[in-house]
Amino acid sequence: MGIKETLGYIHSVKWQGSKPGLERTKELLKKLGNPEKKLKFVHVAGTNGKGSTSAFIASVLKSAGYKTGLYISPYIECFNERIQVNGEFITDDDLERLTDEIKPVADKMVDSPTEFEIITAIAMKYYLNKSCDIVVLEVGMGGRLDSTNVIETPELAVITLIGYDHVKELGPTIFDIAREKAGIIKHGGDVVIYDGNQTVEEVFDRIARERNAKLHKVNLSRITNQIFSLQNIKMNFDPYGEIQLPLVGTYQPNNAVLAVTGLEVLREKGYNISDDAIKTGLASVSWPGRFEVLGQNPVFVIDGAHNPQCMEATAASLRQHFAGDDENEKLKVIFIVAVMADKDVDAMIGYIAPIAKAFITVAPDNPRSMKSQELAEKLKDFGVPVIDCGQVKAGVIKALEMADVSDIICALGTLYFLNDVKVSYGEKHHK
Numbered sequence: 001m002g003i004k005e006t007l008g009y010i011h012s013v014k015w016q017g018s019k020p021g022l023e024r025t026k027e028l029l030k031k032l033g034n035p036e037k038k039l040k041f042v043h044v045a046g047t048n049g050k051g052s053t054s055a056f057i058a059s060v061l062k063s064a065g066y067k068t069g070l071y072i073s074p075y076i077e078c079f080n081e082r083i084q085v086n087g088e089f090i091t092d093d094d095l096e097r098l099t100d101e102i103k104p105v106a107d108k109m110v111d112s113p114t115e116f117e118i119i120t121a122i123a124m125k126y127y128l129n130k131s132c133d134i135v136v137l138e139v140g141m142g143g144r145l146d147s148t149n150v151i152e153t154p155e156l157a158v159i160t161l162i163g164y165d166h167v168k169e170l171g172p173t174i175f176d177i178a179r180e181k182a183g184i185i186k187h188g189g190d191v192v193i194y195d196g197n198q199t200v201e202e203v204f205d206r207i208a209r210e211r212n213a214k215l216h217k218v219n220l221s222r223i224t225n226q227i228f229s230l231q232n233i234k235m236n237f238d239p240y241g242e243i244q245l246p247l248v249g250t251y252q253p254n255n256a257v258l259a260v261t262g263l264e265v266l267r268e269k270g271y272n273i274s275d276d277a278i279k280t281g282l283a284s285v286s287w288p289g290r291f292e293v294l295g296q297n298p299v300f301v302i303d304g305a306h307n308p309q310c311m312e313a314t315a316a317s318l319r320q321h322f323a324g325d326d327e328n329e330k331l332k333v334i335f336i337v338a339v340m341a342d343k344d345v346d347a348m349i350g351y352i353a354p355i356a357k358a359f360i361t362v363a364p365d366n367p368r369s370m371k372s373q374e375l376a377e378k379l380k381d382f383g384v385p386v387i388d389c390g391q392v393k394a395g396v397i398k399a400l401e402m403a404d405v406s407d408i409i410c411a412l413g414t415l416y417f418l419n420d421v422k423v424s425y426g427e428k429h430h431k
Contacts, residue, residue, distance in 0.1 A: 002398040003092040006099045007079055013106075013115040019098070020104045028121050031105045035128040036151050039069075042262065043151065044080070045139040045181045046160025049255045052247060052287050053160050053244065056259035058136040060084050060281030062283050063275045069127040069135035073116070076304075083123045087286070094129075096120045116140050117147045144183020153186035155269065157213075158262045159193045161309065162200045178203040181317045187211045189268070192262040194218035194254065218261045218418045223253050228320050230293050237415040239359045240275055249291030249303065251313040256282055257307045289418045291317050294425050298403040302422065303416035308344065309341045311351040314412055318355060322408055329403040332357035334403055336395045337379070341370040345378045348413070358402065360387045362395035365415035392417050396424035 001009065027282060028035055035278045037087050042061075044054045051072055058070040063190045075081040080089035090329050102121055106113050113121070113224070120140075128136050134155065139146045143159075162178050178200040185191050193204055194217065201217075226235040227252065235253055237243040237248050237260070259396040260278055286419075289313065294300040305314040323331045347380055359379045365370040378387035389395035399409045 001100060001103075002098055003096055005084075006092075006096045008097060009114060010079075010118060013112065013118055017043065019111075020145045022145060022150050023149065024109065024111055025117045025120060025150045025347075027109060027116060028102070028106060028113050029124060029150060032102065032121060032125060035124040037205075038128055038161055039124065039132060039151075040134045040135065041154035041381060042156045042158065042266075043139070043148075043154040043184045043277040044137045044158045044160070045143040045147065045317065046158075047162050047177065047181075047307065049251065049258070049343075050134060050138055050158075050254045050311070052252060052290055053259050054157060055287040056137045056256055056282060057158070057262060058084075059087075060259070060263055060273065061134060061271075062279050063281035063284070064271070064277035066133040067131065069123075069130070069132040070136060070138075071120075071123050071127075072138045073140050075416050077417060077422070083126055085127070085132060086355070090126055092275045094126060095122070098125050098316070098371075101125070114147075117192050120147045121152075135389065139184065141178040142183070143274075144180045146183075149184055153189040154184075155190075155271075156262050156265055157184045157186065157189055157191040157260065159184070159191065159204065160258060161194070165170050174199050175203060177357040179207075182207045185211055185213050187213065189213045190216065190265050192216045192218065192258060192265060193424045194220065194258050194261075194405055201207070216261060218250040218254075218258050219421040220254060220257055223257055226253060240279055241280060246283065246285060247290060248293070248321070248376075249313065250317040269329075289415055294422065298400075298427060300400075301408065301410045302418050303324060303410065303412045304418060305348075305412040306340070306343070306414050308347040308351065311348045311412070313401055314410070315351045315355060318408065318410065322391060331355045331408075333408045333410050334358050335378050335415045336360045336362060336392075336399050336409065337375065338362045338364050338372070338392070338411075338415040338417040339370050339375060340366075340368045340416070342368070343370070343413075345375065346381075347384060352412075353384060356382070357386045357407070358385040358387065360389050360395045360399055361391045362389050362417065364414065364420060368418045369416065387422060392420040393424040393427075397419055400425075 044050045061068040066300040068083040082089040222238040224236045233245040261416045291303045303314045305311045361376040363369045375385050379386045
């Protein structure tokens with residue numbers, strides 16, 4: 001198959017209606033020779049920050065000289081982003097070849113594997129073929145029943161901030177969600193967490209004890225003197241001195257500390273990770289779509305804020321970067337918003353409405369997205385002007401037409417429309 005046919009096949013396999021569980025992934029990987037059993041992993045779960053944390057860990061491991069795989073979802077610009085080795089995306093040729101190899105095996109299974117399960121199998125084969133020293137494996141959703149959880153005890157498990165998301169699949173309470181995320185804690189393993197929620201910590205403590213796993217908790221007081229700009233974040237990080245991060249969301253220092261704490265556990269286990277590798281890896285990480293500044297005059301920011309906690313963090317970043325020193329100065333932002341249909345819009349928008357000058361609603365080309373007209377009706381309750389633009393490109397054009405050079409435009413709500421925003425901004429801004 002060519003790349004168009006390959007991606008067509010992968011995306012044609014739907015997860016809706018499939019029974020949750022690991023059986024299909026296990027069966028598929030077994031038929032492929034269990035490539036996952038020949039690899040080493042850092043397994044990363046959590047509600048918010050798991051992508052950035054995975055990127056930090058992978059970048060440092062690469063700087064330390066390890067051939068490092070990175071498995072992420074979703075992608076921003078192209079599907080190949082999901083499967084990387086040392087920052088290089090899987091090629092179309094490799095993706096085609098591996099899909100050709102896996103398709104007949106998957107097609108013969110009585111209980112057909114889902115799209116994510118097929119992608120996971122492709123990734124495992126690819127990382128083995130590339131002789132990866134270690135793979136940073138981001139959970140797709142949840143943890144316990146996520147197809148990545150077929151792996152045996154990883155070198156390290158990392159659980160990022162826990163919050164309310166995917167409650168239909170994971171459960172309605174923080175306890176339920178934490179229990180699902182804690183499913184990646186394996187017998188005899190090491191797990192790093194930083195969540196300060198008492199209920200969450202009790203869940204992690206109990207499951208770690210049951211599985212004879214060692215729990216490591218992050219000390220955020222190790223970072224001081226944070227200086228924020230639109231180019232980078234500088235901070236002092238005990239004992240490494242000054243650290244620079246190219247990711248400028250105000251939540252990124254916490255993700256970096258979580259990542260480094262995990263890397264220090266790996267170092268204790270014999271991995272050769274120098275202080276210079278940590279500093280270089282953090283400073284050179286690339287992670288698009290997370291409080292990414294596309295341009296100035298007006299400032300144009302994109303952020304994949306897809307749940308209430310993310311929205312709260314984005315609002316904090318906007319205030320940190322743009323509110324100014326004058327307490328009476330009112331920050332007002334033109335928001336381009338798109339969300340998936342299952343999201344709690346009221347809880348999400350409540351965090352950004354106080355700093356909104358206007359809302360522009362759009363809908364990405366995704367069957368799970370909320371219609372822009374429906375979203376617009378929901379946003380009218382917040383007492384801020386709302387413009388329904390329908391398509392993403394029209395929303396970007398409208399925002400740029402409305403904005404003065406001193407204004408701030410922020411596109412947020414789902415990762416699934418950020419590439420369309422970037423393309424539309426590039427087309428409009430560079431004419």
